Amino acid sequence: MSTLVSPGTVAVLRTEARLFGREVGSLFWIVAFPVVLLCVMGFIPGYREPDPELGGLRVVDLYVPVTVLLSMIMAAILAMPPVVFAYREAGVLRRLRTTPVRPLTLLAAQVGLHGAAVAASTVLLLLVGSLAFGTPVPASPGWYLLAYVLALVVSFGLGAIVTAIAPNARIGMAVGMVLFFPSMFTAGVWFPVQAMGGLLQRVVELTPLGAASQALHQAMAGQAPDLQHLGVMALWTVVCFGIASRTFRWE
Amino acid sequence: MTDAPSAPAVLVEGLRKTYGATVAVDDVSLAVEHGEVLGILGPNGAGKTTTVESIAGLRTGDAGRIRVHGLDPWTQRDALVRVLGVQLQSSALQPKITVREALELWTAFYDDPVPWGDLTDALGLTEHLDRRFLDLSGGQQQRLSIALALVGRPRVAILDELSTGLDPRARRDVWRLVRDLRDRGVTVLLVTHSMEEAQELCDRIAIIDAGRVRALGTPDELVRTSTAATIVSFEVPGRADLDVLRGLDGVTTVRVDDRRVVVEGAEDVVLAVLAALDAQRVVPQRLRVAAGSLDTAYLDLTTTLTEETA
Numbered sequence: 001m002s003t004l005v006s007p008g009t010v011a012v013l014r015t016e017a018r019l020f021g022r023e024v025g026s027l028f029w030i031v032a033f034p035v036v037l038l039c040v041m042g043f044i045p046g047y048r049e050p051d052p053e054l055g056g057l058r059v060v061d062l063y064v065p066v067t068v069l070l071s072m073i074m075a076a077i078l079a080m081p082p083v084v085f086a087y088r089e090a091g092v093l094r095r096l097r098t099t100p101v102r103p104l105t106l107l108a109a110q111v112g113l114h115g116a117a118v119a120a121s122t123v124l125l126l127l128v129g130s131l132a133f134g135t136p137v138p139a140s141p142g143w144y145l146l147a148y149v150l151a152l153v154v155s156f157g158l159g160a161i162v163t164a165i166a167p168n169a170r171i172g173m174a175v176g177m178v179l180f181f182p183s184m185f186t187a188g189v190w191f192p193v194q195a196m197g198g199l200l201q202r203v204v205e206l207t208p209l210g211a212a213s214q215a216l217h218q219a220m221a222g223q224a225p226d227l228q229h230l231g232v233m234a235l236w237t238v239v240c241f242g243i244a245s246r247t248f249r250w251e
Numbered sequence: 252m253t254d255a256p257s258a259p260a261v262l263v264e265g266l267r268k269t270y271g272a273t274v275a276v277d278d279v280s281l282a283v284e285h286g287e288v289l290g291i292l293g294p295n296g297a298g299k300t301t302t303v304e305s306i307a308g309l310r311t312g313d314a315g316r317i318r319v320h321g322l323d324p325w326t327q328r329d330a331l332v333r334v335l336g337v338q339l340q341s342s343a344l345q346p347k348i349t350v351r352e353a354l355e356l357w358t359a360f361y362d363d364p365v366p367w368g369d370l371t372d373a374l375g376l377t378e379h380l381d382r383r384f385l386d387l388s389g390g391q392q393q394r395l396s397i398a399l400a401l402v403g404r405p406r407v408a409i410l411d412e413l414s415t416g417l418d419p420r421a422r423r424d425v426w427r428l429v430r431d432l433r434d435r436g437v438t439v440l441l442v443t444h445s446m447e448e449a450q451e452l453c454d455r456i457a458i459i460d461a462g463r464v465r466a467l468g469t470p471d472e473l474v475r476t477s478t479a480a481t482i483v484s485f486e487v488p489g490r491a492d493l494d495v496l497r498g499l500d501g502v503t504t505v506r507v508d509d510r511r512v513v514v515e516g517a518e519d520v521v522l523a524v525l526a527a528l529d530a531q532r533v534v535p536q537r538l539r540v541a542a543g544s545l546d547t548a549y550l551d552l553t554t555t556l557t558e559e560t561a
Contacts (some may be wrong), residue, residue: 015352086346090342100329
C-alpha cells in the first residue's frame with residue numbers, strides 16, 4: 001500500500017464500503033433501477049424504431065445517457081446526503097476530529113463509494129443496452145470518459161449543496177427533492193434533451209444535467225463534446241463546491 | 252516555546268468561551284499533573300463540557316491558552332490526537348457499524364493500539380461484538396464509546412459523563428478501568444455528576460460553576476471546607492435542649508432523624524457539642540462521628556443547582 005494513504009484512511013474506506021453494502025435501498029436505486037428503466041423503454045416497440053425526427057436514432061438510444069445520468073443524481077442528490085446528515089447529527093464527524101483521521105476522509109470515502117456504485121450501474125447500462133437492444137457503445141471513449149467524469153463531479157456538487165445548506169436531515173430531504181426533480185427533467189428522464197429542440201433545449205443545455213446529457217450524447221456518437229457543454233458543467237462544479245465549502249458545517 | 256519536563260500534563264490558563272451573549276466558560280484555569288485523575292463537577296450548563304471540549308481541540312476559546320503535553324489543542328491538533336483519547340458526552344457511531352468493526356476501525360487509526368479484546372473483556376462487550384451500534388442499549392453504546400477512547404493508548408484521556416446510563420455492575424467495571432489507567436500513569440479528566448464516582452476515582456476535584464472554578468482540591472480537602480465537614484449523631488435518653496446546639500459556633504444544622512439527633516458542622520464541632528450536652532447533664536448514647544460527604548461541599552460551592560431544584 002502506498003505511503004500516501006495511511007492505514008487509517010484505508011480502514012475508513014473498507015469500513016464504509018461494508019456499511020454501504022448494507023444500504024440495500026441505495027444500491028437498488030443507484031445500480032438496479034436505471035437498468036430496469038432502460039429495459040422498460042427498450043421493451044416499448046415504438047421506441048426501438050428509428051425516428052427521422054431524431055436524426056434516425058431510436059428513443060431507446062437516447063435513454064442510455066438519460067439512465068446513466070439518473071443513476072448519478074440518485075446517488076449524489078438522494079442517496080448520499082442522508083448519510084452525511086446522519087453522520088453529522090449523530091456526531092460521527094465530530095468524534096473523528098479527536099482521532100488521527102480527519103472527518104473529510106469519511107465524506108470522501110462516501111463520495112467515492114457512491115461514485116463507484118454509479119460506475120457499476122453505467123457499465124451495466126452500456127452492456128445491457130448494447131446486448132439487449134443494440135444501443136451504441138461510446139464511439140469516442142476518451143471524450144465519453146471526460147464528459148462522464150465531469151457529469152459525475154457536478155452531480156456530487158449538487159449533492160454537496162444539499163448537505164451544506166440544509167441544517168438537518170428533514171429539511172435536507174426537502175432540499176434534495178427540490179433539486180432532484182428539475183435534475184431528472186434536465187437530464188431528460190421524461191423527454192430526452194436531444195428531442196427537446198428549440199428554446200427549451202437552449203435553456204436546458206445551460207443546466208448541469210442538461211449539459212451533461214448533451215456532452216454524453218455527442219461523445220457516444222463519436223464527436224468531441226461542444227466546449228460549451230463541458231464549460232457549463234465545469235462552471236456549475238465550481239459554483240456548487242464553492243458554496244458548499246463555505247457553508248458546510250461539521251457539527 | 253516548549254514546556255519544561257516538569258510541566259503539567261494538562262494546563263488551562265484563563266480559558267474563556269462565549270456563544271453570542273451566553274458566557275459558557277468565564278475564566279477557567281487548571282493544572283493537571285501527569286498520571287492524575289481530575290474530576291470535574293458542576294451543575295448543568297456550568298461550562299464543564301465546553302472546558303473539556305476546548306482541551307480536546309473541538310472548540311477554540313475566545314481567550315486563554317491550553318497545553319496538553321506541551322501541545323496547543325487549537326493549532327496542533329494533528330499531534331494532539333496521538334496523545335489524547337476522548338469519550339464525548341453525546342456522540343454516536345455509524346448506525347449499522349458493528350462493535351467489532353468499530354473497534355477494528357479505531358485500532359487502525361493508531362500506531363500502537365491496545366489489543367481491543369482487552370477492552371471489550373474489561374467492559375463486558377465481548378458477547379456483543381457482532382451487534383450493530385443501532386441495536387445496542389444505551390449502556391452498551393456508552394461502553395463502546397469508552398473503549399474507542401482508550402484503544403489508541405492515550406496519555407491523556409477525557410471522559411465526559413463516563414457512567415451516565417450504566418447499570419451498577421457496568422459502572423464498577425468502568426471504575427476499575429479508570430483505576431487501571433491511573434496505575435499505568437495515564438492522566439484522566441473525568442467529567443461527572445456523581446459525587447460517589449468523584450470520591451471513588453479522583454485524586455483531585457475541580458468544582459466548576461457559572462464558568463469559573465469554584466474549588467479545587469482532594470476530595471478530603473473539599474469535604475473539610477464544607478459547612479458539614481463532620482456529622483455527629485447520637486441518641487438522648489431523656490430531654491435535651493437542641494436550640495443550644497444550634498447556637499454553637501460552627502454548627503450548620505441540627506435535626507432529629509428517627510429519634511437520633513444529627514448535628515452537621517465544621518470539623519471541630521464534636522467537642523463543642525459534647526460540652527454543651529454535658530452542661531445539660533445529658534449523656535449521649537450510641538455516639539457516632541463521621542466525615543461529611545462531598546455532596547454538601549458541592550452544594551455549598553455551587554449556587555445555580557440549588558436555585559434550580561428549589
